[in-house]
Amino acid sequence: MAEVKVQTHRAMADRFSSRAEGMKRSPIRELLKLVNKPGLISFAGGLPHPGSFPARELAEICHEVIQSGAEISLQYSATEGLTSLRDLLVSFMAENGLKLDREELVITTASQQSLDLMGKIFLDRGDLIITENPSYLGAVSAFKSYGTNFLAIEMDEEGLRTDLLRRELEALQRRAGRDYLREKLKFLYTVPDFQNPSGITMSLPRRRELLEIASEFDFLIVEDMPYRWLRFAGETLPMLSALECGPDDRPCSGFRRVIDLFTFSKILSPGIRLGWVTAAAEVIDKLVQAKQSADLCTSALSQRIAEEFLKRGLIPARIRQNCDIYRRKLAVMLEALEQHMPKAPGLCWTRPQGGLFLWLILPEAMNTEQMFAAAIARNVAYVVGASFYPNGGGHNTMRLNFSFPTEEEIREGIRRLAGLVASWQ
Numbered sequence: 001m002a003e004v005k006v007q008t009h010r011a012m013a014d015r016f017s018s019r020a021e022g023m024k025r026s027p028i029r030e031l032l033k034l035v036n037k038p039g040l041i042s043f044a045g046g047l048p049h050p051g052s053f054p055a056r057e058l059a060e061i062c063h064e065v066i067q068s069g070a071e072i073s074l075q076y077s078a079t080e081g082l083t084s085l086r087d088l089l090v091s092f093m094a095e096n097g098l099k100l101d102r103e104e105l106v107i108t109t110a111s112q113q114s115l116d117l118m119g120k121i122f123l124d125r126g127d128l129i130i131t132e133n134p135s136y137l138g139a140v141s142a143f144k145s146y147g148t149n150f151l152a153i154e155m156d157e158e159g160l161r162t163d164l165l166r167r168e169l170e171a172l173q174r175r176a177g178r179d180y181l182r183e184k185l186k187f188l189y190t191v192p193d194f195q196n197p198s199g200i201t202m203s204l205p206r207r208r209e210l211l212e213i214a215s216e217f218d219f220l221i222v223e224d225m226p227y228r229w230l231r232f233a234g235e236t237l238p239m240l241s242a243l244e245c246g247p248d249d250r251p252c253s254g255f256r257r258v259i260d261l262f263t264f265s266k267i268l269s270p271g272i273r274l275g276w277v278t279a280a281a282e283v284i285d286k287l288v289q290a291k292q293s294a295d296l297c298t299s300a301l302s303q304r305i306a307e308e309f310l311k312r313g314l315i316p317a318r319i320r321q322n323c324d325i326y327r328r329k330l331a332v333m334l335e336a337l338e339q340h341m342p343k344a345p346g347l348c349w350t351r352p353q354g355g356l357f358l359w360l361i362l363p364e365a366m367n368t369e370q371m372f373a374a375a376i377a378r379n380v381a382y383v384v385g386a387s388f389y390p391n392g393g394g395h396n397t398m399r400l401n402f403s404f405p406t407e408e409e410i411r412e413g414i415r416r417l418a419g420l421v422a423s424w425q
Contacts, residue, residue, distance in 0.1 A: 044381040052321065115224070241258040
């Protein structure tokens, strides 16, 4: 009888790439699973309120773009995106202060794909990028998967502290040399308007100084603008890209170091998964090459829906309605915090002029990760602030979302959260 050979196999974990080994589940995406827990009030996700969705208009538009144009809506599209939508977005950007040519814009499958494509075309293992501290977790996760290192710069009420940035870069240049910066420092990533997670808006002087520093040290800027049009108060500030290009009516000329990421998720619907990137034509060309191997093209159906929404002139009214909804919700949250939060040294929160989030800072001795299980027991959820710090830190912080819960839920949720904070001191 033949001898039976017992084969041994490597564990599956041994087969994954080094990039896959470094991947972690997003704490925020995992927290969203808690939304369906009975009685739980969640400030954790970044979900737009369902009442902000233009369901009636979208139902009508969907019917039309399929009924009268199925040969386009249900077909593959060019990787760059539909020419008709790109042209409309060029006009839309011109109305918002940025002159572009069509070749300087590409359609993406929402801005998260845009972030991943940034890593794909710019980052090698061991490269360095600059972020705000704290920074958007989705961006940090996307860039970490490419093996990058982070220079995280603290913020204040005017946004990223450009004085600290200059000091850090000068020190790094003295230690490692200018050639190191030229080779390894690829870009700075920022959310200048109503930053995720802090809700802070970068001031105009900081924007100007940031551009000066980028020119001096020769790095690119990735300007992420998901909340650009969700302003409830204060003055609209120019985009970094518009400041770089200047006030001329002509498209931006010369070397362009600012790359802008936009999304329809907050001004139309996250469900259509649609965004766009504006940048120098050579950057767009490289993004198209990278996108071809990622998904071939973005959904033509989603593009036709957004195109028709723009053609009908519905975006401005939608933006105004969304701002009205979120302005009220933010006011309710700020009022509830003032009413219920205990007075304690170091306990404070931001007062955003727009966006979807505010940032709560607790006394230094408190730890929001350790408090989280107790929060869930009280049927209230938040995002642990440490998740947003690329190099660690933020143990006494949390992000609160005010766009998704109802006004009644905001009041009750903050009451529960304040009770937790009071009991934890």
